[in-house]
Amino acid sequence: MTLPDHPSLDDYRGQISEMAAQGLAAIGDAPDLDALEAARVAYLGDRRGRMLEFQRALGAIARDAKPEAGRLFNTVKRQLESALDERRARLGRGAGGYTPPADLTMPARPQWTGARHPVTLVIEEIAAIFRELGFTIALGPEVETEWYNFGALNFPANHPAMDLHDTLYVQDDVLLRTHTSPVQVRTLQRFAPPIRILAPGNVYRRDFFDASHAPMFAQIEGLCVDEGVSFVDLKATLGHFARRFFGSTRARFRPSYFPFTEPSAEMDVECRLCRGAGCAACKGTGWMEILGSGMVHPAVLEAAGVDSEKYTGWAFGMGPARIAMQRYGVTDIRVFYDSDVRFLEQIAE
Numbered sequence: 557m558t559l560p561d562h563p564s565l566d567d568y569r570g571q572i573s574e575m576a577a578q579g580l581a582a583i584g585d586a587p588d589l590d591a592l593e594a595a596r597v598a599y600l601g602d603r604r605g606r607m608l609e610f611q612r613a614l615g616a617i618a619r620d621a622k623p624e625a626g627r628l629f630n631t632v633k634r635q636l637e638s639a640l641d642e643r644r645a646r647l648g649r650g651a652g653g654y655t656p657p658a659d660l661t662m663p664a665r666p667q668w669t670g671a672r673h674p675v676t677l678v679i680e681e682i683a684a685i686f687r688e689l690g691f692t693i694a695l696g697p698e699v700e701t702e703w704y705n706f707g708a709l710n711f712p713a714n715h716p717a718m719d720l721h722d723t724l725y726v727q728d729d730v731l732l733r734t735h736t737s738p739v740q741v742r743t744l745q746r747f748a749p750p751i752r753i754l755a756p757g758n759v760y761r762r763d764f765f766d767a768s769h770a771p772m773f774a775q776i777e778g779l780c781v782d783e784g785v786s787f788v789d790l791k792a793t794l795g796h797f798a799r800r801f802f803g804s805t806r807a808r809f810r811p812s813y814f815p816f817t818e819p820s821a822e823m824d825v826e827c828r829l830c831r832g833a834g835c836a837a838c839k840g841t842g843w844m845e846i847l848g849s850g851m852v853h854p855a856v857l858e859a860a861g862v863d864s865e866k867y868t869g870w871a872f873g874m875g876p877a878r879i880a881m882q883r884y885g886v887t888d889i890r891v892f893y894d895s896d897v898r899f900l901e902q903i904a905e
């Protein structure tokens with residue numbers, strides 16, 4: 557195969573990778589140093605090496621394809637050269653060549669290893685605390701029907717959250733879940749109380765991507781349903797959680813509204829970044845909202861087929877990324893989603 561006079565980028569790419577494969581095989585299979593030298597001359601030699609053809613072709617290739625072709629050429633050249641060095645070192649040793657003894661005082665080369673993401677670490681830590689309290693993990697689909705995401709959770713038919721403005725619809729009544737609360741409904745349908753679950757997962761909002769919002773983010777849902785469960789249980793459990801997770805911290809509940817809980821409350825902890833003095837991350841209030849909670853609305857229990865005369869329950873939802881911001885002193889939520897290793901490696905474990 558030879559290249560046409562004015563090769564296209566595809567021609568170039570196809571042929572240089574074919575040649576590279578042959579060259580790497582010839583080098584890797586060379587049985588001794590003589591055969592290796594022959595392979596070097598055949599592919600990288602100054603007079604008739606096959607790389608020369610591709611080097612010349614760079615001059616004839618269309619201008620806009622030139623940078624890419626040049627990169628391909630350099631990559632292949634480096635590959636062949638390093639394969640050659642490697643094979644030469646191996647054959648040299650096999651033939652009784654001199655291998656210097658390892659210098660054990662040399663600093664080690666850093667090894668890159670995978671690690672868990674800070675948001676994952678926070679989710680695992682939260683899950684561990686609730687596991688001690690008898691909660692188990694429940695998961696649900698990220699693509700949901702409108703009924704599971706809104707209807708069964710007591711959203712009135714024209715609730716603004718159902719607007720195209722806020723929710724990403726897949727088709728008419730199918731959407732990307734906007735919260736993990738549908739897992740509550742699915743769990744209540746499948747299992748009889750007593751129920752204690754923790755449901756971590758990703759949720760989607762048609763939202764701006766700014767310092768404290770992201771269009772996709774993790775959420776953790778908690779649900780406890782049994783006979784005689786009251787707001788006291790909610791407050792005691794979530795207070796316990798805040799103390800376990802943040803250490804000694806001030807926490808407060810503020811009345812709030814969610815369609816699926818009644819009464820509802822949001823829980824704040826003292827901002828860890830400014831110790832309550834007020835900073836940009838807590839918008840100067842000194843408090844950081846970490847979760848929304850409340851007593852499960854009887855309509856939600858009934859929608860899922862649970863007798864709301866007999867059973868009561870409480871639920872909460874929290875954003876682990878926001879909690880991770882507090883834990884790691886991060887003021888911009890986007891750094892958790894940018895996959896910038898320079899940031900992640902400071903935190904990952």
Ligand SMILES: [Zn+2]
Nearest residue numbers: 827830835838
């Ligand atoms: Zn603050």
